[in-house]
Amino acid sequence: MFAIVDCNSFYCSCERLFKPAIWNKPVVVLSNNDGCIVSRTDEAKKLGVGMAAPYYQNKELIEENDVAVFSSNYNLYGDLSMRVMDTLRYLAGEENVEVYSVDEAFLKLEHIPIDQLEPAALHIKETVEQWTGIKVSVGVAPSKVLSKVANRLSKKSKVATNCIMVLRTEEEIQQALFKTPVNDIWGVGGRYAYKLKEQYGIYDAWQLRNMPVEWGKKNLGGVVGERLIKELNGTPCIEMKYPLENKKMIATTRMFGKPVTELKFLKEAVATYTSRAAEKLRRQSSAAKFIDVFVVTNDYEGKQYQYDPQSKHKYITLPYATSFTNELLHYALPLVDKLYKPGSRYLKAGVMLGGIVPDESIQGNLFLSPAKNTRRTLMEAVDNINFSQRDDVVKYVSSGLTRNWKMRQEMRSGRYTTRWEELFEVH
DNA sequence: TCTGGGGTCCTAGGACCC
DNA sequence: TCTGGGGTCCTAGGACCC
Numbered sequence: 001m002f003a004i005v006d007c008n009s010f011y012c013s014c015e016r017l018f019k020p021a022i023w024n025k026p027v028v029v030l031s032n033n034d035g036c037i038v039s040r041t042d043e044a045k046k047l048g049v050g051m052a053a054p055y056y057q058n059k060e061l062i063e064e065n066d067v068a069v070f071s072s073n074y075n076l077y078g079d080l081s082m083r084v085m086d087t088l089r090y091l092a093g094e095e096n097v098e099v100y101s102v103d104e105a106f107l108k109l110e111h112i113p114i115d116q117l118e119p120a121a122l123h124i125k126e127t128v129e130q131w132t133g134i135k136v137s138v139g140v141a142p143s144k145v146l147s148k149v150a151n152r153l154s155k156k157s158k159v160a161t162n163c164i165m166v167l168r169t170e171e172e173i174q175q176a177l178f179k180t181p182v183n184d185i186w187g188v189g190g191r192y193a194y195k196l197k198e199q200y201g202i203y204d205a206w207q208l209r210n211m212p213v214e215w216g217k218k219n220l221g222g223v224v225g226e227r228l229i230k231e232l233n234g235t236p237c238i239e240m241k242y243p244l245e246n247k248k249m250i251a252t253t254r255m256f257g258k259p260v261t262e263l264k265f266l267k268e269a270v271a272t273y274t275s276r277a278a279e280k281l282r283r284q285s286s287a288a289k290f291i292d293v294f295v296v297t298n299d300y301e302g303k304q305y306q307y308d309p310q311s312k313h314k315y316i317t318l319p320y321a322t323s324f325t326n327e328l329l330h331y332a333l334p335l336v337d338k339l340y341k342p343g344s345r346y347l348k349a350g351v352m353l354g355g356i357v358p359d360e361s362i363q364g365n366l367f368l369s370p371a372k373n374t375r376r377t378l379m380e381a382v383d384n385i386n387f388s389q390r391d392d393v394v395k396y397v398s399s400g401l402t403r404n405w406k407m408r409q410e411m412r413s414g415r416y417t418t419r420w421e422e423l424f425e426v427h
Numbered sequence: 428t429c430t431g432g433g434g435t436c437c438t439a440g441g442a443c444c445c
Numbered sequence: 446t447c448t449g450g451g452g453t454c455c456t457a458g459g460a461c462c463c
Contacts, residue, residue: 031449038445038449054448072449101445189443221442222455251451258446307448350450407449 001117002236003107003140004147005088005124007081008155008163010103010134011039014080015070017133018416018424026067030055033255033407034071042158071409075390077102079417083132091124098240106144108240114168121164141167144238145231148186149176149205173234177206187228192220209233246284246356252277253350256405259298260346266295267336268400273351274332275392275399278325279383281353287321289355291328293335296348309347314338323359324375325382329398390418 007013011029016022026043030036037053047065049058055069062069081102088105089097096108112120121138128136137158139151146167153176154165167173183193185205196202200219202211209232216225227237252273260266270293281288292315300306314335322328332351382394392399416424 033447033449035448052449056447059447104445187443191442224442224455247452249452253450255449305446309448348449 001109001112001140001142002144002147003109003121003124003138004100004144004151005105005107005128006137006139006151006155007084007103008135008137009039009041010081011070011072011077012041012044013134014073014077015068015413016041017080018413019068022068026065027070028062028067029070029072030411032072032409033257034410035255038072069411071412073412073415075415075418076413080132080134084128084134084136087128087131088124091127095242096240098242106147106240109140117166117168118164121166122162125162125164135163137163139165139167141173142234143231143236145186145228146173146176146234149180152184153179174206177209177232178204180205182208185228185232187224195219205232246286246358247280248356249352249354250277250280250288250356251350251352252280253294253348253352254407255348256346257408258405260405261344263336263340263342265400265405266340266346266349267333267398268403269349269405270332270336270351271329271396271398272392272400272403273349274328275325275396277351277353278323278328279386281323281356282359282379282383285359286356287323287359288328288353289318289321289357290353291316291318291332291335292352292354293332293339294350294352295336295339295346297344298347299344301343312339317355321355321357321359324372324379325396326375328353329396333398390415 009027012027015027015029024043026047026049027041028037028044028049029039031038034055037049037051037055037058040049040051044067047061047067049061049067061067084103085097085099085105088107092107092109096110098106098108100106107124109117109120117140121140125136125138128134137151137155139147139149139154141147141150150165150167154161154163165176167176181204182188182196182202183190185208188196188208196208202208209229211229213226213229216229217223219225220228230237254269254273256269260269274291292313294311294313296309296311298307298309300308316331316335318327318331385394386392414422414424416422
C-alpha cells in the first residue's frame with residue numbers, strides 16, 4: 001500500500017506557525033515577485049480567491065476581507081519542510097519515504113496489516129502535527145494514483161474524515177472514483193481533461209478506470225496513459241523513487257521587479273542566475289556541458305499595451321563539462337550580447353544547464369592543472385560561506401552590486417528558523 | 428526490374444507535476 | 446503597472462553508423 005502525506009495549505013501554515021493573530025483569519029502567500037497567489041487557507045478559498053490567480057486581480061477582495069498576505073519566504077518553508085520530512089523518515093523508515101515536493105511525500109506501507117492502516121495513518125498525522133506544528137492529510141491506497149485520490153477527498157471534508165482516507169476494498173475505491181472528476185486525477189492536466197470530456201464523454205475517474213488499457217496507451221500519451229489506467233485499477237505501476245539520482249537539468253529563472261531595458265542589468269541578472277545554477281550543480285557534484293540562456297520580452301511598439309510575452313533562447317555547448325562559476329560565466333555572458341536588442345523591455349531572464357555529468361575535478365587531482373585544483377578549493381569556500389549565511393554574500397562582480405532589477409518581495413515575514421538575527425522572540 | 432535492416436544518439440516539443 | 450519557478454517523462458524524427 002502507498003500513502004501520500006500532504007501538508008495542508010503548506011506555505012500559509014508556515015506563516016501561521018509564528019503568528020497566533022492569524023490562526024483563524026484567511027491567509028494567502030504569493031509567488032516570487034508577488035505575482036500570483038500560490039497558497040491559500042480554507043478561509044481564503046471560501047472567499048473565492050482562486051489558485052494561481054494574479055494578486056493584483058484579487059487585491060480588492062483581499063483587502064475587503066482582511067486577508068493576511070505574505071510574499072514567499074523560502075528560507076522558512078524549506079526549513080519546516082525538512083522537519084516534516086525528517087519526522088516521516090523517522091516514522092516510516094528512511095527507505096520507505098519518497099519526498100515528492102516541498103510539501104508532499106509518498107510512503108510505502110508494506111509491513112502494516114490492512115486493518116491497522118487507519119490507526120497507522122492517524123499516528124503519522126498526529127506525530128507530524130505535534131512535532132512540527134504543520135497539519136497534514138493522509139491518503140492510503142493500493143497505488144500512488146489512488147492514494148492521491150484518497151488524499152484529495154480527505155481534504156475536501158476535513159471534519160468527517162479527520163484528514164485521513166484509506167481505500168482498501170473495491171467498494172471504497174469505486175465510491176472514491178465516482179466523486180473524482182477527471183481533471184482532479186494526478187496525471188491528467190488541462191489538455192487531457194478537455195480531450196476526455198469533449199472527445200470521449202469521460203467525466204469522472206470511474207469512467208476512465210473502466211476504459212481498456214490499450215485505449216489509454218493510444219490516446220493518453222503512450223505508456224503514460226497505460227500506467228494511469230492500471231493505477232486507477234489498483235495495479236501499482238509508478239514505483240517509489242529514491243533521491244540518489246541527480247538532476248538532469250538545472251534552471252534558475254526569475255521575473256524582474258520591473259522591466260529591464262539596459263544590457264548591463266540584463267547581464268548582471270544572467271550572471272547572478274548562472275552563479276546560482278552553478279551552485280546547485282556543485283551541490284550534487286555534477287558538471288554541465290550545455291548552457292541555455294533565455295530572455296522574455298514584452299514589446300508593444302506602436303500598439304496598445306498588451307501582455308504578450310515572447311521568449312528567445314541562445315545556447316552553447318561547452319568544449320568540456322565544468323562546474324566552475326567563472327567558466328560558466330565565460331560562456332553564458334556572450335549569449336546575452338547576442339540576445340540583447342536595444343529598446344526591448346525585458347520581463348524575465350533565465351539560465352538552464354544541461355548535459356549534466358559527474359564532476360571529475362571534484363577531488364584534488366594530480367592530472368588537473370594547479371590552477372584548476374585551486375579553483376575547486378575556492379568554489380568550495382564560497383559555497384560554504386554562502387550556505388552558512390543563507391544568502392550569496394560572496395559573489396562575482398559581474399552579478400552586480402545594487403541589483404535594482406531584483407524581484408519584489410514586499411510582504412515577506414521573518415526567516416525565524418534560519419537566521420539568528422531574525423530569530424522569533426517571545427517576550 | 429530490382430536498392431536493407433538494425434541500431435544509437437541527440438534534440439525539439441508536448442504533456443504533466445507542485 | 447501588474448500574471449512564478451523548477452522540474453520530470455515520453456515520443457517523434459533526423460543524423461549517423463555498419
